Amino acid sequence: MIGTNELLMIFGVIVLLFGASKLPELARSMGSSMGEFKKAQRESELSLKEFERSLKEPAASKSKIQETAEKLGIDIRGKTDEQLLDEIQKSAEKPKEVSEP
Structure with a gap:
């Protein structure tokens, strides 16, 4: 541990190096x-x-990819975002069935 004499010596060296006005x-x-x-x-x-x-x-919050997949009726459990994107793309490429009245 640093004693009083050592502290005074360190302070004296600092005063000599930097000057009293710079302290x-x-x-x-x-x-x-x-x-x-x-x-x-x-x-x-x-x-x-x-x-x-x-x-x-x-x-707790779902990504936009997961929300979109759920809206399209795609099961999102255990699937990565890449897999979900592929399935979303496939469902977008399918021709939609038109119901005739």
């Missing part, structure tokens, strides 16, 4: 950089927690 500016810049670092750290922790939460919770 307040140096302290301000160090304080603002520490604030920015802590802000970035909090943001990254929040995004990590949000990502973990999204992995744990099943996706």
